[in-house]
Amino acid sequence: MDNGESSYRRFLAGDDSGMVELVREFKDGLMLYLRSYTDDINAAEDCVQDTFIRLAVKKPKFNGKSTFKTWLYTIGRNIAIDNVRKLRRNSGVSLSDCGILADEANLEQNYLVSEQKINLRHAMCRLKDEYQQVLYLTYFEEFSNEETSKIVGKSRKQIENLLYNARKALRTELEKEGFKYENI
């Protein structure tokens, strides 16, 4: 499968299994990414679901200017931002702090697999949202800076600066906990 594009084309052609493949492929990663916007894994799950519903109902045209994954994550990010805005307007209550729920723990174990990555992500949760987003996209989803800039909606230079600062902040956090990573 070429990064989900062929699955999406099959779905547009009327094959529902294409959508099942897309959900299976991108659900977990997208959910962990959107969690940095929503600060709540359940809200992130709703956003992921809304993202796939938008693909299924509105059937937006994928023009191939970026990879399918970049395009999908951009849609997900827009939906998450809308969702957070709605929640703020309706409830007026700030979102809960970063807390690891049981569901999230399972998801991390399934998706991130290695303990090192899990510890890294826990440390990331204590950073600013922007830092979390760029670090997650770069280190966990392995997007390039160019792709990250497209998803987040910032320039490449801004992403580079953000990554630099995020790395520094993450190192500080990890040192507080006694961890040390060579590649950060």
Add this chain to the structure above:
Amino acid sequence: MKTYEEMAKYVLEVRNETEKKRKHRIAVAKRVIPAVACVCGAFIIGFGVWRGYTRPDTPSVPDNIIEAETTSVHGTTIPSTTQKVITTFTTTETNGVKTIVSTTTVTKAETVVVTTAVTTQKLTNVSATVPNNTVPQFINTTTSATTAATSLTTQESTTTICIGGGGISEGGGDEPSGEGNNGVPTGGYTGGEGGSGGGTSGGSSGGDSSYEKQQWLQLPINERYPYAYIYGYDYIYNSMYRISSDSIGAWIDNAEMLSGQLNAGEEQKCPADAYCISGYSSEEIIAIKFQENNEYYLYGRNIMDFYEIMKTIPPQQ
């Protein structure tokens, strides 16, 4: 947390429901839109028809109004004038006494020209719907002297005739002028008769323009057309006075004569011949000969000194 299978299933369910709703909406729209379009079309057509027929061209005259038009023919100054006489009948019956009230309204335009000619008035149109055996024969005569005025005047006279009981009684209005026919009513009728006068027009509308034209026609021809324009010359010559043919030079060209005033909504024009004046340039003064007569009229530009020209080219009496 949902598994990917549950999420995919939910996504497809939502997609199917949305598709179903969309198809339903399309089906409803396909059924409703033609009906709504028909109703709107009918409404628009109905409204258009209603708008088209609510304005009749001529207002209807009530049955009890009799219009008589009187034409007055004058001597020499004014060819003919029209004045309008409107007679309204109202019949009431109380205790066996029938009362007929006739109101005659005379509308006429006075002229500034005093005429002494005898006015002959002719009743041109009389139509009436009157009750049987209740209308006496009578003539209303309203006279008025010709006065110097320029506005429309309206005279109203009311005649009341009672029939039965003690016979006929008669009363007048502002200007009582009715004359009853005693005895049994005959059913014949002679309509109201306008007075003599120098009125120039009948109706209130259109009278002004006709009156203006009458006045304009009485002016000397060079005053009727005070401006002359020759093709190729960039200026207008103004009328001065009538001159003799002694000082007339060569023919220049055809000139277009302009009245400069609006008559019945348009400027009057007529063609004429333009001639040079001996000793003057055609760019200063010219002579104009109208086709109506063989007389010459002096026309000049505003730059010329009127009194200087009068010394060399005297006006013809």
